Amino acid sequence: MKKVDKLQVFDSAYDKLEEMEDKGRVDLSILEEFDFIMKQFKELELFWIENKKAKVEDAFLLYHCARNCGNVLTKMRTRFLEAEKKHLNPDVVRDAQQIMPTLSAVYEIVALPLKEPLNKELQMHIIQRLKEMRNIASSLSFLPTFEEETKDINMTKFKRHFLELAESLQASYFEE
Amino acid sequence: MKNKILFDSCVIVSASVFMSSEDLGIELKHHFYEQSMQLFSLIKKNLSKRIGVVTATIENEALRVLNEVVRGETRAKYQELDTETLFKYYSIALNTCDIRMRNLLTFLQREPVESDKVAVWLIQVTKMYEELTEMAETHEKTAALKTRAVPARIKKMADWFEIYRTDDQRRHTQLFNLLRKEVESDDKIILAEACYLLNLYKQVEGKNVVLFMSSTDHHFSPVRRKGWAFESRQVTEEIEKRFGIICDWPDRIFEIVFKGL
Numbered sequence: 234m235k236k237v238d239k240l241q242v243f244d245s246a247y248d249k250l251e252e253m254e255d256k257g258r259v260d261l262s263i264l265e266e267f268d269f270i271m272k273q274f275k276e277l278e279l280f281w282i283e284n285k286k287a288k289v290e291d292a293f294l295l296y297h298c299a300r301n302c303g304n305v306l307t308k309m310r311t312r313f314l315e316a317e318k319k320h321l322n323p324d325v326v327r328d329a330q331q332i333m334p335t336l337s338a339v340y341e342i343v344a345l346p347l348k349e350p351l352n353k354e355l356q357m358h359i360i361q362r363l364k365e366m367r368n369i370a371s372s373l374s375f376l377p378t379f380e381e382e383t384k385d386i387n388m389t390k391f392k393r394h395f396l397e398l399a400e401s402l403q404a405s406y407f408e409e
Numbered sequence: 410m411k412n413k414i415l416f417d418s419c420v421i422v423s424a425s426v427f428m429s430s431e432d433l434g435i436e437l438k439h440h441f442y443e444q445s446m447q448l449f450s451l452i453k454k455n456l457s458k459r460i461g462v463v464t465a466t467i468e469n470e471a472l473r474v475l476n477e478v479v480r481g482e483t484r485a486k487y488q489e490l491d492t493e494t495l496f497k498y499y500s501i502a503l504n505t506c507d508i509r510m511r512n513l514l515t516f517l518q519r520e521p522v523e524s525d526k527v528a529v530w531l532i533q534v535t536k537m538y539e540e541l542t543e544m545a546e547t548h549e550k551t552a553a554l555k556t557r558a559v560p561a562r563i564k565k566m567a568d569w570f571e572i573y574r575t576d577d578q579r580r581h582t583q584l585f586n587l588l589r590k591e592v593e594s595d596d597k598i599i600l601a602e603a604c605y606l607l608n609l610y611k612q613v614e615g616k617n618v619v620l621f622m623s624s625t626d627h628h629f630s631p632v633r634r635k636g637w638a639f640e641s642r643q644v645t646e647e648i649e650k651r652f653g654i655i656c657d658w659p660d661r662i663f664e665i666v667f668k669g670l
Binding site: 278281282283288289290292293294296297300301356357360361364367371376379382383386388390391392394395396397398399401402403405406 | 422430472482486502503
């Protein structure tokens with residue numbers, strides 16, 4: 234991969250996907266682009282984890298977006314490898330062409346520095362962009378399964394926090 | 410009678426959290442979850458009857474509510490866990506509920522709405538809430554009037570104003586809630602969409618259509634409190650009187666609709 238900047242890498246990936254579609258076969262050199270973008274998303278996850286200037290809940294939302302994009306790319310990477318190994322039809326190329334624009338749109342949001350707290354409209358805009366990305370990823374089976382998402386976490390602790398989340402929801406919406 | 414149930418965002422969110430908890434093997438015992446899930450089960454079992462409906466506004470609101478609750482939790486738990494673990498846990502929790510919510514929404518009929526016609530209903534909905542708020546503002550004065558009417562010989566025996574005010578406040582909790590918590594514009598739009606839908610159903614499916622709105626929001630459904638033998642339902646009754654829509658808790662709607670099946 235030629236040296237490209239953070240946003241150009243998406244263009245480079247689009248070009249390769251187009252070429253693959255024309256030729257009707259998978260070219261694994263695109264993994265360089267995927268790895269580069271995954272690395273960017275990972276760095277953004279860390280950026281929002283460590284960010285002390287932004288409000289915690291805003292940092293979380295942007296982290297959540299970056300993490301989801303990274304997960305989808307991981308799944309897509311595996312699908313490309315499988316397609317090459319098993320000499321499958323290049324359906325994965327068309328699938329990738331569908332999801333890439335939404336990944337790029339989310340990238341542009343999470344990579345922007347946050348100058349002030351997110352207002353309700355902006356929050357909704359981000360949530361909607363993520364929803365669009367996850368909708369397409371879901372229809373193309375690019376979303377990780379529950380088991381894949383939870384494979385390296387402490388389930389006991391996670392369950393406890395989930396229960397607390399359920400209690401907060403109940404307290405917010407069920408005054409008794 | 411043909412029943413239709415419009416699911417409000419809080420009911421969709423609570424059912425998705427309940428289903429996610431089942432995935433995790435956690436038991437959520439609170440009635441809040443059970444009743445939302447119970448109503449969804451009724452819809453699933455009677456899918457061909459097309460009872461459950463939703464609009465895009467409610468779907469978006471459900472997604473916003475879910476995000477809002479999770480974001481609130483990250484803020485509340487910020488000091489308890491290291492940020493990386495905290496963010497990861499809540500990101501997974503959000504995704505788990507999101508997947509369940511997608512699944513639940515497939516059982517509801519997404520109704521398209523004509524925004525220009527909804528806008529006409531919105532004017533009436535806004536007017537109703539304004540009038541109810543005004544009523545709540547002026548209502549406080551009755552406690553003062555009642556206090557003035559207390560016979561002089563017992564006047565000093567108690568703080569009558571406080572007694573009357575407390576009693577009034579309890580009985581009119583749903584009304585006074587409008588002063589405490591302003592009705593959000595999205596809620597007004599949801600009610601206007603419900604009005605539009607009921608009008609449409611009556612035109613297309615006949616006059617014997619009943620539209621329920623299943624909600625736990627006090628701007629729609631009656632206020633219930635533990636230990637109260639009554640419900641405060643001034644707003645709910647006004648919605649039914651003006652627009653013919655029956656707003657109630659999921660368990661009450663379940664009872665009514667189940668009987669009619």
